[in-house]
Amino acid sequence: MTRSSLTTPPPGAAAPAPPPGAPLPGAALGSHYGHCFGCGTEHPTGLHLTARTPDGATVEAEFTVGEAHQGAPKLAHGGVLAAAMDEVIGMSVYLFHKPYVTGRLETDYLLPVPVGTTLHLRAWCNGISGRKAYLEAEGRIGAPDGPVAVRAAALFIEVSMEHFAEHGDLAAIAAEHQDFEVNP
Numbered sequence: 574m575t576r577s578s579l580t581t582p583p584p585g586a587a588a589p590a591p592p593p594g595a596p597l598p599g600a601a602l603g604s605h606y607g608h609c610f611g612c613g614t615e616h617p618t619g620l621h622l623t624a625r626t627p628d629g630a631t632v633e634a635e636f637t638v639g640e641a642h643q644g645a646p647k648l649a650h651g652g653v654l655a656a657a658m659d660e661v662i663g664m665s666v667y668l669f670h671k672p673y674v675t676g677r678l679e680t681d682y683l684l685p686v687p688v689g690t691t692l693h694l695r696a697w698c699n700g701i702s703g704r705k706a707y708l709e710a711e712g713r714i715g716a717p718d719g720p721v722a723v724r725a726a727a728l729f730i731e732v733s734m735e736h737f738a739e740h741g742d743l744a745a746i747a748a749e750h751q752d753f754e755v756n757p
């Protein structure tokens with residue numbers, strides 16, 4: 574992965590162990606919000622990612638490229654692929670049960686991804702330092718060990734739940750998100 578210093582963890586930044594109550598190895602992760610473009614089941618043209626954690630520390634998901642996701646004819650739009658990376662990375666940092674948002678997302682596009690392709694996504698954390706989480710993801714064509722089409726490195730920043738309250742309904746977020754303390 575070609576990455577900048579901004580998405581490279583500083584020396585000594587390690588990924589913490591999942592906290593008590595974090596999803597167990599093998600657990601499905603579900604959608605964090607029905608209208609989310611990445612994982613929402615109510616979104617008409619979203620990515621509809623379904624994810625699980627094989628080991629409690631990484632996230633795996635699949636995304637099948639549809640007609641609604643084209644950039645060039647019959648090829649996935651690069652921004653849509655970046656959204657898939659953003660989503661699966663967001664799910665992986667959510668394993669630590671704190672709210673984070675994307676600060677920076679760097680993406681390498683290695684292969685074109687045709688409509689109809691199922692991308693096998695994987696994301697993991699390379700380290701956390703203060704409010705900054707350093708994460709990485711890849712998308713492989715057709716199978717978990719297929720050719721790598723997309724790679725991403727990201728810096729996510731921990732925020733308070735009030736970050737979401739300014740524009741959204743915190744009570745509704747809390748109702749969907751039993752895992753998060755609204756007033757920690």
Ligand SMILES: CCCCCCCC/C=C\CCCCCCCC(=O)SCCNC(=O)CCNC(=O)[C@H](O)C(C)(C)COP(=O)(O)OP(=O)(O)OC[C@H]1O[C@@H](n2cnc3c(N)ncnc32)[C@H](O)[C@@H]1OP(=O)(O)O
Nearest residue numbers: 579605606659660663664667672674675676677730737746
């Ligand atoms: C819906 C409800 C959900 C509720 C619960 C969540 C559960 C989730 C579960 C499952 C997730 C599934 C996946 C979700 C979807 C994927 C995630 C997205 O797409 S998120 C949307 C896109 N991102 C934004 O909209 C951020 C917009 N930006 C901001 O709000 C601010 O800029 C923010 C919060 C990122 C930082 O602002 P500051 O004021 O809090 O903090 P400052 O001091 O500026 O930064 C802190 C440190 O981070 C560095 N930093 C910040 N941004 C940086 C950047 N872009 N590049 C490099 N460094 C950056 C700064 O230099 C600073 O570092 P130094 O402490 O000084 O060392």
